[in-house]
Amino acid sequence: MTPHGFRAVFSTTAHEHIKEHGFHTAIIESCLAHTDTNKVRSAYNRESKMKYFEEKRELIEWWEKWLAN
Numbered sequence: 001m002t003p004h005g006f007r008a009v010f011s012t013t014a015h016e017h018i019k020e021h022g023f024h025t026a027i028i029e030s031c032l033a034h035t036d037t038n039k040v041r042s043a044y045n046r047e048s049k050m051k052y053f054e055e056k057r058e059l060i061e062w063w064e065k066w067l068a069n
Contacts, residue, residue: 007032010063021062027055 014021014028030052 013066014059021059023055023059027052027059031056031059
């Protein structure tokens with residue numbers, strides 16, 4: 001297992017359980033520090049690292065509980 005492998009497990013699991021935790025793809029991708037693939041939108045929308053801060057915290061808490069089960 002590599003760090004990238006752990007990130008892939010988080011992404012896959014979080015996307016598969018969206019109905020359970022209620023956080024949409026943008027928040028999952030933000031947890032992984034992924035940026036918008038649309039180059040024009042990405043150039044003009046310089047999102048703060050604090051965007052979705054509370055939602056990301058809650059999603060990571062969900063992930064912690066999911067791992068513990």
